Amino acid sequence: MTVRRILVQPVVLAALGVVVIVLVLTAVDDFRSVQLTQMAYLGIAAGGLTVLTGLNGQISLGHGALMAVGAYTTALLLQDDEPMLPLLGVLVVATVVTLVVGAAIGVAAARLHGPYLAGATLALAVAVPGIALYFGDTLGGEQGLRVRVPDAPGWVLDAAYFVTGQDLTPSKYVAFLGWGTLVVAYLGLAHLSRGRVGRRWRAVRDDEVAAEVAGISLGRARVSAFVVSAAAAGAAGFVMALSVRLAAPSGYSLTLSLTLLTAVVLGGLGSLTGALLGAALLTFLPQVVTDAGVSAGLDDIRAAELAPLIYGLVLVAVILLAPAGLSAVSAPRGTGRAGPPRRENPHEHSAQAAAQEVGRHDRRPHLVGPGRRLRRRRPQ
Amino acid sequence: MSGARPGLAMQDITVTFGGLTALSGVSLEARPHEVLGVIGPNGAGKTTLFNVACGFVRPDSGSLSWRGQELPRLRPHDLAGLGISRTLQGLGLFDRMTVLDNVLVGADRDARSGFWSDLLSLPRATRDEARLRDRARAVLDELGVASYADRYPASLPYAVRKKVALARALVAEPELLLLDEPASGLSDAEMSDLGSLLRGLTDRMAVMLVEHHMDLVMSVCDDLVVLDFGRVIATGTPAEVRDDPAVQSAYLGEAVTDA
Ligand SMILES: Nc1ncnc2c1ncn2[C@@H]1O[C@H](COP(=O)(O)OP(=O)(O)O)[C@@H](O)[C@H]1O
Numbered sequence: 001m002t003v004r005r006i007l008v009q010p011v012v013l014a015a016l017g018v019v020v021i022v023l024v025l026t027a028v029d030d031f032r033s034v035q036l037t038q039m040a041y042l043g044i045a046a047g048g049l050t051v052l053t054g055l056n057g058q059i060s061l062g063h064g065a066l067m068a069v070g071a072y073t074t075a076l077l078l079q080d081d082e083p084m085l086p087l088l089g090v091l092v093v094a095t096v097v098t099l100v101v102g103a104a105i106g107v108a109a110a111r112l113h114g115p116y117l118a119g120a121t122l123a124l125a126v127a128v129p130g131i132a133l134y135f136g137d138t139l140g141g142e143q144g145l146r147v148r149v150p151d152a153p154g155w156v157l158d159a160a161y162f163v164t165g166q167d168l169t170p171s172k173y174v175a176f177l178g179w180g181t182l183v184v185a186y187l188g189l190a191h192l193s194r195g196r197v198g199r200r201w202r203a204v205r206d207d208e209v210a211a212e213v214a215g216i217s218l219g220r221a222r223v224s225a226f227v228v229s230a231a232a233a234g235a236a237g238f239v240m241a242l243s244v245r246l247a248a249p250s251g252y253s254l255t256l257s258l259t260l261l262t263a264v265v266l267g268g269l270g271s272l273t274g275a276l277l278g279a280a281l282l283t284f285l286p287q288v289v290t291d292a293g294v295s296a297g298l299d300d301i302r303a304a305e306l307a308p309l310i311y312g313l314v315l316v317a318v319i320l321l322a323p324a325g326l327s328a329v330s331a332p333r334g335t336g337r338a339g340p341p342r343r344e345n346p347h348e349h350s351a352q353a354a355a356q357e358v359g360r361h362d363r364r365p366h367l368v369g370p371g372r373r374l375r376r377r378r379p380q
Numbered sequence: 381m382s383g384a385r386p387g388l389a390m391q392d393i394t395v396t397f398g399g400l401t402a403l404s405g406v407s408l409e410a411r412p413h414e415v416l417g418v419i420g421p422n423g424a425g426k427t428t429l430f431n432v433a434c435g436f437v438r439p440d441s442g443s444l445s446w447r448g449q450e451l452p453r454l455r456p457h458d459l460a461g462l463g464i465s466r467t468l469q470g471l472g473l474f475d476r477m478t479v480l481d482n483v484l485v486g487a488d489r490d491a492r493s494g495f496w497s498d499l500l501s502l503p504r505a506t507r508d509e510a511r512l513r514d515r516a517r518a519v520l521d522e523l524g525v526a527s528y529a530d531r532y533p534a535s536l537p538y539a540v541r542k543k544v545a546l547a548r549a550l551v552a553e554p555e556l557l558l559l560d561e562p563a564s565g566l567s568d569a570e571m572s573d574l575g576s577l578l579r580g581l582t583d584r585m586a587v588m589l590v591e592h593h594m595d596l597v598m599s600v601c602d603d604l605v606v607l608d609f610g611r612v613i614a615t616g617t618p619a620e621v622r623d624d625p626a627v628q629s630a631y632l633g634e635a636v637t638d639a
Pocket residue numbers: 360361362363364365375378397400401402420421422423424425426427428429
């Protein structure tokens with residue numbers, strides 16, 4: 001293996017990432033570490049979503065709702081002063097519960113395409129906060145559930161002091177938990193994307209019929225992508241609940257789902273680096289923009305209104321100028337990442353093939369007889 | 381009429397789409413070590429025939445058997461597991477995947493590692509992947525396109541892309557290969573290459589070939605089935621079919637000139 005190939009191994013990247021995370025979290029104050037935790041949970045959820053959308057071609061407007069499932073599960077398990085499970089156990093349960101919910105949705109979603117899928121997941125995003133209100137007794141209604149974050153165990157405090165030379169504050173503890181979760185989640189996602197599982201996902205995205213003929217079950221590929229992606233959202237919900245110390249409907253509105261989708265599009269569909277970049281942008285941009293607005297003489301409210309405007313503009317700019325996302329601007333062409341479909345040269349298509357393409361539709365009736373299932377796909 | 385090991389047999393297949401009869405009472409058999417050609421004018425039902433063989437279209441009546449076993453509820457993704465590969469009319473390549481990855485998808489059913497070994501990137505998964513990669517490269521090499529392994533299909537000449545599609549079908553090491561217009565868009569030289577390649581495949585598999593180019597069909601096929609408006613109007617060796625008056629009037633008369 002060349003040095004380059006060793007360096008891009010996910011495990012190596014993860015190890016480097018851990019070093020960077022420790023250095024950064026040691027250097028920053030509590031305020032920044034809370035922001036970094038936000039970046040971590042947005043990043044985890046966006047990582048799962050980028051796999052679903054970028055590698056498998058399924059869109060989800062409901063990932064914020066899946067995060068809510070993870071967050072509420074976490075909150076329910078962390079109601080008492082004495083937690084019933086260690087945090088790692090809470091993470092596992094939150095992930096598994098969300099995964100199961102995701103599987104149910106994935107089974108339904110596997111039959112849907114494009115706008116229908118967007119619509120169905122949108123319904124999810126809208127319905128889930130409603131569920132929290134409906135079961136107000138258990139889920140705390142509008143106010144939501146408080147989350148009691150347990151103190152870091154003694155050995156963690158000792159270890160943190162040993163490594164960073166500082167006492168571990170509660171918010172840094174959560175930041176470490178969040179970024180630890182991110183590293184593990186990204187490692188798994190990266191392994192899946194570059195392996196056989198990811199290849200199946202991409203094949204289904206690019207050409208359903210050809211994938212099916214090659215022996216890939218479309219349903220299984222789609223559901224597995226949705227399940228993996230939901231699991232990431234659940235883990236993200238866990239981190240968010242710890243960070244916000246609250247699981248309330250307002251935190252998991254449609255806006256969160258759209259934010260995640262924005263992160264994924266900004267970063268470049270299908271790229272985990274891109275998802276992280278997008279999460280960073282969404283976390284830090286509002287602050288930067290608001291500060292700039294204030295120093296340019298705007299009052300606070302006006303300045304705060306700048307951020308959504310800038311988001312929108314950045315998003316439009318990225319889509320126009322770098323449709324493969326920010327992460328593709330620097331990446332060399334053809335690194336194996338999912339880029340945009342390259343436009344094929346029409347002249348390479350022989351005139352004859354083109355003629356057949358047209359002729360093929362000539363004798364096809366437009367009506368499908370009664371009682372016959374409409375087929376959404378058929379190889380030619 | 382079949383040998384020791386029967387191949388794919390279709391019995392009395394009828395398919396209608398709304399009021400249109402795409403296939404009507406079609407019977408045929410693709411035998412091991414032979415190339416069966418299916419010809420007929422555009423819209424005759426050739427692709428539909430393949431779609432029936434692949435489980436994309438369920439026939440209104442008639443039956444399908446493979447190696448002597450009926451396949452009543454065939455689903456397309458079962459096909460590869462049964463040892464049947466198909467190329468699509470057009471290309472059907474995965475445009476955002478490299479050529480090598482495209483071919484690897486064809487080898488997917490032979491992967492032994494599963495979800496968990498992939499997730500954890502266990503040595504088992506890595507070894508398995510390396511084995512399949514070698515196999516995919518070998519097939520690309522056999523077809524003379526190994527040098528394109530790391531490229532994306534859309535950037536390649538049409539003939540190369542056709543070969544990639546063929547490689548993806550061959551890497552599964554099928555016992556029956558269904559080829560839907562493999563020569564469309566190829567030059568004469570490329571077509572005669574394809575002809576000898578197909579002949580060479582018959583010691584490993586049965587081939588069923590839908591093709592418009594009569595030169596290729598006549599030189600490669602052992603047997604022909606001629607379809608017109610969903611009906612079999614002639615069967616036999618290429619020479620017999622060529623001399624059949626029904627074929628001449630329905631088909632050859634107008635289009636021998638290779639559209
Ligand atoms: N799924 C379908 N729905 C409706 N009509 C179809 C369908 N598939 C094929 N047809 C029609 O059936 C006839 C045979 O088509 P096809 O099998 O594609 O012909 P060929 O491949 O021989 O050119 C054509 O008239 C075509 O329009």
